[in-house]
Amino acid sequence: MQPSLLLKPVSKALIAAFAREGVRVGPSTGPDLIVSTYGFWTAQLAFEYATPFIIAPAPKLTRETPAHMHLKWTIERIKGIAKVDDWKAQQLAAITNDVVRESGLSIDMQAVVFDQRLATTRERILKALRDPDFPPVHASVAIGAGLLPEAMSSLDAHLAQMGPERALGPGGHGTIAEVVARDATYLWQRPPRELREFESAFVDWVHMRDNKPFSAEIGLGFCLLQPYVSAGRRQLPNYSVFSPILHYREGSQWRMSGIPSTSYREAEPFTRGQRPLAEVIGAPVTTLQRAAVCPACMDVFAPASANAPHRCPDGGPHARHLVDTLRARYDSGSTTFTASELNKDSRPRPGSQDGVVAVQALEQFLLTHRATLGLRAFNGTWALMRRPTIMLTAGASPASPLEGA
Ligand SMILES: [Zn+2]
Structure with missing residues (x-):
């Protein structure tokens, strides 16, 4: 929806609320008052930056910090627009904040931070959102202020980063790579934030200590969905939901460790109406x-179109062949080995340039995918703790879904 249309009902409610206080403002100034609560000087400017406004009531019990409102800024704007004194402006600013909060208007911060289409205006939006009078409460704003490391990355990179991580929660078991290899899985970008099952995708907070970020989390605005059919309900699937989050601890970089997972149970009788x-x-x-x-x-991937097929990163072993090798080792009882020993049996990926796998590349692969492969490292030696179960079938491609198989 056009941002000006999105703001229209909020603007109407605001002008009515001002009128009840005996203050008349014209319809053209409503949007300026609304965006001032986010730190923008005019609505025109916010629209020029393509600020992704959304109307979405947050779940009642959200882990997310309530959006920061720029109270001082709003008071200044009200004084300028409505020509009222300090005391009245303070009162009207509180009313403005309430009207904006109740409308469910917010800014899609995951889009601001991660959407490539906002690459050219991202900095200007984040600059407006930063309140010089208060430390940031949102990770996104702290990133914009240079207090947290950059988190921008592509969806492809985020999916690849998810693969080796374990699913945490009732929605699944094993690593995301194992989950996706097991059954048909779908990528949902921008799931609805008003449904609690999807709230992890929109987490955005930072805890400050001594004016420095101490810990922070930011959701990536997407999730993976895997339909599953419970026993006795053959027709109606429930869904496992996997929503990646980036975590930050003081002095480190953003990392993904463990993927929150949950179930969306539309088939259960006790949630009829879901x-x-x-x-x-x-x-x-x-x-x-x-x-x-x-x-x-x-790598876990989801090509945007047939014209943008997945491309393997350079180097590293042929994964399917390596999994076969590890299974054979497990079955024969030779479960401890060094990367050099394992590399004697390794095959390069199809299409790789020189036809050999560097030991360091193999070592890195084992380290990244150790949870999926069931490996542990002990003093430079690898130990196979279980038989790898991941099914890497050559024919499994997003173009040929396996529904019903
Ligand atoms: Zn690949």
């Missing part, structure tokens, strides 16, 4: 982009 996801999406879940695990490099 909206079917097909209705929320407006199309069957199976029409979403299909995610897959690459059998050659083991």
